[in-house]
Amino acid sequence: MPITPSTPSFDLAGAISALPSTGGIIEVPTGTHIVDTVDLTKPNVTIRLNGATLEKATTTVTHMFTSVAGTADGFSVIGPGLVDMKTASFTLGNTVSFFFGSRASNLLFSDVYFKDGIEDGLKFYGCQHVKVERCRFENFKTNGIEFHTPTVENDSHTGSVAARDSAYLAVSDCYFLDIDDGLLGAADGQAIAISAADDAQVTRDVVIDNCIAEDCIRGFHSEFNQAGLPGLRITYSNCQVNGARSHGFVFNGVHGGVITGCQARNCGVTGSASADLVGFIVGGSADPQSKDVVVGDCVAYDDRGGSAVMEHGFMFKQAVNITVSDIRSRGATESEYEVQSTVTSSRIVPDQASCRVERTDASNQTLTNDTWESVLWTEEVYDPLDMHDGSNTERFAEDMLPGEYEVVGSIVFLADATGQRGVRVEVIDGGTTTAFEAQVDAAAVDDTSIPFVCRVRKAHNGYIRVQAWQNSGGATPTVRGADRCFCSVRLVGGNE
Secondary structure (H helix, E strand, O other): OOOOOOOOOOHHHHHOOOOOOEEEEEEEOEEEEEOEEEOOOOOOOOEOOOOOOEEEEEOOOOEEEEEEOOOOOOOOOEEEEEEEEOOOHOOOOOOOOOEEEEEEEEEEEEEEEEEEEOEEEEEEEEEEEEEOOEEEEEEEEEEEEEEEEEHHHHHHOOOOOOOOEEEEEEEEEOOOEEOOOOOOOOOOOOEEEEEOOOOOOOOOEEEOOOEEEOOOOOOEEEEEOOOOOEEEEEEOOOOEOOOOOEEEEEEEEOOEEEEEEEEEEEEOOOOOOOOEEEEEEEOOOOOOOOOEEEEEEEEEEEHHHHHHOEEEEEOOOOOEEEEEEEEEEOOOOOEEEOOOOOEEEOOEEOOOOOOEEEEEOOEEEEEEOOEEEEOOOOOEEEOOOOOOOOOOOEEEEOOOOOOOEEEEEEEOOOOOOOOOEEEEEEEEEOOOOEEEEEEEOOOOOOOOEEEEEEEEEEEEEEEEEEEEEOOOOOOOOOOOOOOOOOEEEEEOOOOO
C-alpha cells in the first residue's frame, strides 16, 4: 500500500525508510517540503509528487537523492511537481544535484519541473535503462542532464555492481532553459551532456527526442576523447536549440550517430570562450573520430542581422564515413558549411546547393586575342547558399563544401567571320585542372553558341570558373551580354 504522510511537512527519508524492503510508492501531499539528502538503499521506490514542491535544504552540501550502492534500482519520481535546488545557497563547484546515480538501473523521471541548481538536475554515472520525459530544467549551472561513464575510481560506487557502460538512455519532450555557468563556454552549461572517461566502458544507445534548449551555453553535447572508446549509437531527433552561447548540437567522437529533424537558431554570443560558434558540429580527435554518422533534415540559421555571431551553420572535422543531406543554413558570418580536410570517405550534400548565373548587362565582354579569360557573370538568378562569389564574379563554390559539382551552361559569342571560339571549365585548387574544353569555328552571320556540361571535383578552398577564348587577331567585344550566357553549378556528391 502507498504511504501517504498525514501532514504537509514530512520526513521524506523517514517515509522511504518505512517502506518494505521490496520498495513501494510514496504519495507526497501538496505543499512545500524541505528535503536535505536521501540515500536510496531499497529497490523500486516511486515518489509521486501530486503537485508538491521539494525544496533542497542547505544543511548538507550534497545531492538530494543518491543511489550509489547498487541496491536501489527502479527509482522513479513522477509529477506533476516542482523541485527547487536553491542555487543561491551553494557555491559554483559544489556537487549538489537532485539525483545522482552510480551503476543504477531502471530509473524514471516524469513531468517534473527542476529549477535553480548549482550543479546538474539529473546526474547518471554508469547507469542503464534510464527514462526522462516531459520534464523542465531551468537555471542549472553545469548540466540539465548528465550521462557519463567515468573511470571506476571516480564513479562513487560503494556497492558490488561491476563497472559497466552507460546505456539505454532516453530523454523525450523535455525543455531546458538557462543552463549556464556564467563562464561563456569556458567550462560547462550543457542542456544534456553525454560523455565517457573510462578506459574500458563506453556510453551508448542514447536517444534525445523532441527536446528544446534555450539560452544555454551549449545545447546537446556528446563528447568522447578516450582513444579507442567512442560514444556509440547516439541520436538527436526533432530537437531545437535557440540562443546557445557557443554551439547547438555536437557529436565529438561518436560512432553510429544520427542527427535528424533538428534546428539550431542564433548560436554564439560576442565574447564567448568557445573556439567554434556553430549550429551543428560533427567531429572528434584523431582517435576517436566521429564515424558512420548520418545528418539529415536539419536547419541552422542566425536571424540577428548585423549583430549575427554564428560563424558556421554546420562544421565537419575529424570524421569518416558520414552521410549528410537535406541540411540548410543561412546567416553565418564566415561560411554556412565548413568541412575540414580531416573529413574522409563521406558524402555531404546540403539542400539547395546550387546556383544559376547569367550575363545580363547590355555591354558585351571583350576578350584579348588568343588568351583564356574568365567569363564575368553579372546576375545571380538563383543562389540561396551564396555559391557564386558576388565580389569576384568569376568564382563558384569557393566557400562551399569539397566534393563533386555538376557544371552546366552555354557561352554565346558575337558573329564574326574570323578565327575560332572556345570555352573551358576549370578547377583552381592549389593548381589548375581543366574539366571541359571545346573550340569551334566562328560564324560570320549567326552568333556562335558553345554549350558545356561536366562534373568537377574540388577540395577545400578551391573554386570553379568558366573561361572563354577567341583568336580573331585582336581584342574584340566577343562574349555576348543581355541574357544569352548562363551557368548553373550544383553540388552532387560529397568528398567520398
